[in-house]
Amino acid sequence: MARRTKLTAPSAEELQSLEAGFAAKPQASGAARMPPIAQVAAEAAALTPTATAEMRAEAARDKRDAERLRQAEAEGLILLEVPTAEIVADELTRDRMIMDPEAMEELKHSISVSGLRLPVEIFEIADPGEGPKFGLLSGFRRLAALRALEAETGQREYRTIRAILRHPGSVAGAYLSMVEENEIRASLTPYERGRVAVLAVQQGAYDAVEQAVNGLFHAASKGKRSKIRSFALVHEELGDMLAFPEHLSERAGLRLAGALRAGLASRLREALATGHGTDPDSEWQIMEPIVEIAEAEIRPPARGGRPRSRRAAPTPDSSGVYRLDNGVTIRRESDSKGYYIRLEGRQVDADMVETVMFEIKRLLEPR
Numbered sequence: 001m002a003r004r005t006k007l008t009a010p011s012a013e014e015l016q017s018l019e020a021g022f023a024a025k026p027q028a029s030g031a032a033r034m035p036p037i038a039q040v041a042a043e044a045a046a047l048t049p050t051a052t053a054e055m056r057a058e059a060a061r062d063k064r065d066a067e068r069l070r071q072a073e074a075e076g077l078i079l080l081e082v083p084t085a086e087i088v089a090d091e092l093t094r095d096r097m098i099m100d101p102e103a104m105e106e107l108k109h110s111i112s113v114s115g116l117r118l119p120v121e122i123f124e125i126a127d128p129g130e131g132p133k134f135g136l137l138s139g140f141r142r143l144a145a146l147r148a149l150e151a152e153t154g155q156r157e158y159r160t161i162r163a164i165l166r167h168p169g170s171v172a173g174a175y176l177s178m179v180e181e182n183e184i185r186a187s188l189t190p191y192e193r194g195r196v197a198v199l200a201v202q203q204g205a206y207d208a209v210e211q212a213v214n215g216l217f218h219a220a221s222k223g224k225r226s227k228i229r230s231f232a233l234v235h236e237e238l239g240d241m242l243a244f245p246e247h248l249s250e251r252a253g254l255r256l257a258g259a260l261r262a263g264l265a266s267r268l269r270e271a272l273a274t275g276h277g278t279d280p281d282s283e284w285q286i287m288e289p290i291v292e293i294a295e296a297e298i299r300p301p302a303r304g305g306r307p308r309s310r311r312a313a314p315t316p317d318s319s320g321v322y323r324l325d326n327g328v329t330i331r332r333e334s335d336s337k338g339y340y341i342r343l344e345g346r347q348v349d350a351d352m353v354e355t356v357m358f359e360i361k362r363l364l365e366p367r
Contacts, residue, residue, distance in 0.1 A: 079119055082163045084147055086132045087122055089140060107145045116142060119162040137166055190253055191245045193217065194231025198239075209236070226350040230257035233351075237265045241272040247280035251358075255291045258355050262294035295359075328352075 069078075110117075120139025125132070136143060143161060150158035188196075197212040206212035209232045213225050220228070231253050237260050239245065248256070259268065267290050277283025322330040328345040343353060 078165070080163050080165055081160045082122065082134060083160050084143060084150070085159070087120075087134045087136055087143060087161070087163070088125065088132045089136045089143055104141065104145060104148075107141060108149055111142075111145055112149060116146065116162060118142065119164050121166050122163045123166050134163070134165075139163075189246050189248075190227060190231045190250050191235065191248050193228045194233070194253075195235045195239065195245075197228060197232045198235050222350060223354065226354040227254065229351055230254050230354065233257050233260055238268060238272065241269055242283065243277055244280040244283050248284075252284060254354070254358050255295070256287065257351075258358070259287075259291045259294035261351070261355065264290055264294050267293075 118139070120142050121137040122134040123137055125135050146158050146161050149155070197206075197209050197216060200206050200212045200216060201209055206215060210229060213228050213232065217225055217228055227250065231248075234242075234248070234253055234256050235245070238256075242248075256268075268287055271286045271290060272283070274286065276286050321332070324330070324345075326345075326347060328343060328347055331342040331344060333340055333342055341356075343356065
């Protein structure tokens with residue numbers, strides 16, 4: 001059983017002794033009696049100097065500078081130093097197919113002596129995962145040269161490259177940026193132009209080749225875009241078979257496109273499949289006879305001779321108009337400047353007009 005303790009009141013002498021002890025202690029200040037949060041706020045306020053007009057002006061300038069920096073970053077005006085390993089060079093299928101080895105050596109020498117004078121352009125990959133974060137828009141040769149220098153020398157200075165971060169907004173915008181950069185700095189071959197239009201469609205940037213050509217080469221004339229569509233047709237039909245497509249001249253490519261439109265794609269593929277085209281000249285030589293067959297089919301007969309085609313040659317009506325079986329009408333007209341030919345019909349498009357103009361040019365040129 002617990003033992004109870006008996007409490008007793010202090011005596012008068014004991015109370016007087018306690019009061020004397022309290023009186024001897026220093027009185028607590030007002031700050032000590034403040035709540036902790038209020039005490040912290042008071043100390044911070046005491047340490048913060050009152051802002052002067054000059055300080056407020058400086059803070060306003062800092063704010064404006066920060067806003068300009070953010071805007072410059074958004075517009076791609078800030079140079080970044082990006083590791084080359086963080087850039088995927090072929091995130092977009094490149095429009096340029098070949099690089100001149102001599103020109104590459106010259107570029108490497110220039111970089112090793114004077115450094116990289118022009119930055120590359122990159123864009124953020126939407127979902128990079130654990131891989132590189134950026135895709136290359138322009139500067140393929142510069143990036144390749146820097147990587148080659150790093151591999152050859154092992155120097156750390158070649159592990160990064162100055163870059164501008166762009167925001168193309170879409171795959172179509174990215175392709176447009178790449179094409180425009182190469183068109184300005186180093187003209188693409190006719191085949192490379194047609195090829196990149198087809199690749200842009202295949203990667204979902206455009207719905208059709210004609211739309212891709214008009215979008216990527218919007219600054220080109222109608223005639224030039226028509227030629228690009230012809231080379232796009234060559235790539236679509238024969239790109240997997242041609243060994244030296246970049247060596248096709250403009251005239252050869254247009255002739256080849258004419259043969260493809262004439263329905264001779266399978267015969268051209270059979271000729272290329274023989275493997276006899278071991279260089280650009282021999283590759284063209286095995287295709288040219290088939291191209292000439294197509295040209296003979298559409299070539300008008302010489303005066304006094306018989307038409308080479310089995311089909312009867314169309315005859316004009318009394319007004320000088322040819323009405324073809326495929327619905328195309330060829331109308332001869334004249335004005336004060338001379339004669340001109342008008343093509344009419346639903347099937348008439350820029351490619352057909354370009355082919356006709358090429359054939360007229362070929363027929364009128366001196367042999």
